[in-house]
Amino acid sequence: MAIENLMWVEKYRPSKLEDLVNQSSIVARLKSMLNSPNEMPHLLFAGPPGTGKTTAALCVARSILKDYWKDYTLELNASDERGINIVRDRIKTFAKYFDKRVEIPFRIIILDEADEMTSDAQTALRRIMEESSRICRFILICNYSSGIIEPIQSRCAIFRFSRLGENDVVKYLKKICRNEKVKYSDNALSLIYELTEGDLRLAINMLQSCSVLGEVNIENVEKTAGISGKAKIGELVRLSLEGKFNEARERLMELLRIYGMSERDIIKYVNEEIFKLKPNNLDEFAETLAKYDYRIILGAHPDIQLTAMIAELSRLGREGNLPKG
Ligand SMILES: Nc1ncnc2c1ncn2[C@@H]1O[C@H](COP(=O)(O)OP(=O)(O)OP(=O)(O)O)[C@@H](O)[C@H]1O
Ligand SMILES: [Mg+2]
Incomplete structure (x- = not known):
């Protein structure tokens, strides 16, 4: 089995916007945009790690491009040196082979860690975004929107993701435990929340490594956090x-x-x-x-x-x- 299938963070990544935990005002705004995808602007998702940004971007792509989403979505890490060139090359091919199927209003480019791009690269990106807006929409993802140059910010609808609260995290972890038939205690799940500070990815990873030791109890959570691999x-x-x-x-x-x-x-x-x-x-x-x-x-x-x-x-x-x- 591929390692990805063994990982609970992937297994429990929501595939629909409405399944995202906590970010309800974001979900509501996104869903209203999805009613008329043709008018959708570029999107900018900002917020702390493990709060659902990448997940939300993939949900948007799935919802707009339906069964074709994998073929028409490009997911890239922007901090990669070659990032901007890959984007440019790929858009050129997009433009050449533009598919006029009604189901595909545009292609989607998800650029993760956009705030890690140099400002020169961002300026280049801004031009690319303008020139390709007929065939592509960008979803930029970052931790801090302040790391994104103003002209890009002003071209995007900005969505701010917040850290998840204890109730949401604990509830999600419980659901996973029940599904995986893992025994747990409530205070152990609260401890996982405390240690991971609202980062649900980290919390799920800790839960998974803890479950390898058997029950999810305080002692095992402490062990997991301590040995940390x-x-x-x-x-x-x-x-x-x-x-x-x-x-x-x-x-x-x-x-x-x-x-x-x-x-x-x-x-x-x-x-x-x-x-x-x-x-x-x-x-x-x-x-x-x-x-x-x-x-x-x-x-x-x-x-x-x-x-x-x-x-x-x-x-x-x-x-x-x-x-x-
Ligand atoms: N709001 C959420 N609702 C449900 N699951 C979530 C949520 N946020 C995170 N997760 C879980 O954590 C995992 C990681 O989430 P995701 O990749 O969306 O985080 P991110 O915000 O993009 O983080 P990073 O900034 O580190 O890339 C998901 O696979 C999912 O299991
Ligand atoms: Mg991400």
């Missing part, structure tokens, strides 16, 4: 060094997606683990890890970089004559 790093390193590439990659995805560990933390902990093992080519390991750390800061695609890192660790492990086991 760090113990898994040892396993990741061991599998990489043994050349078990696929298993190592699965661990890696679990750390990123289920434990929510950041890419740079993964590299930092891998570094600590390797240091403990004292391979005779420690200098090469150090240089390799520094290389991937640097690439990730520069904005290279983290999944690709970390996967390449695992492959390189395998090679260095063979050359470093590490003790087996």
Whole structure:
């Protein structure tokens, strides 16, 4: 089974706007816009992590483009260096092959982390938005709308997402527990809420890692929060060094997606683990890890970089004559 299907955040991502928790005024405004999609402006979703921005954007795309939504929606991370060029190229092909089916009033481009774009890139984006408005609508997503240049803001309808409250989060977690047949206690779910501060993605991830330990009770929540995946790093390193590439990659995805560990933390902990093992080519390991750390800061695609890192660790492990086991 694909790792995505094992992840509760994906499994429990609402597919309809009305299933979004808490953001009721946003849902109402969006739904009234969806009544006449042809008049829909570009949209700007701003707000804290894990509050439903990406989910809402996908729901809008689904609702407008129906069965074709996957083919006519482009989802991009704007902070990616190549972001703006991909958008430009893709729009050129859109324009060439514009599909006049009535069901498809326009294509939708979802640009995540738009506030991470430089202001030059944003200026370029603004022109693209103007030139392509006949065939595309943009949904820009950001944490802070202040990171978006004024001329773009003024071309968008702005929606501000707020942090989810305790009742909403606990209710959602309970629903998941019942569905997954996991035993839970109310105070453990409240603790998960406290630890995750209204970020529902983080809360669901914590619930899932906690459920692996058995019951969702205070003790297990504390354990989950405490170990926070760090113990898994040892396993990741061991599998990489043994050349078990696929298993190592699965661990890696679990750390990123289920434990929510950041890419740079993964590299930092891998570094600590390797240091403990004292391979005779420690200098090469150090240089390799520094290389991937640097690439990730520069904005290279983290999944690709970390996967390449695992492959390189395998090679260095063979050359470093590490003790087996
Ligand atoms: N308002 C919500 N209603 C229901 N589920 C939600 C809501 N917000 C978040 N979730 C859950 O959290 C997961 C992540 O949500 P989503 O990707 O929409 O967050 P986001 O606001 O885009 O966060 P980020 O800024 O980190 O990208 C979803 O898959 C869903 O399971
Ligand atoms: Mg998102």
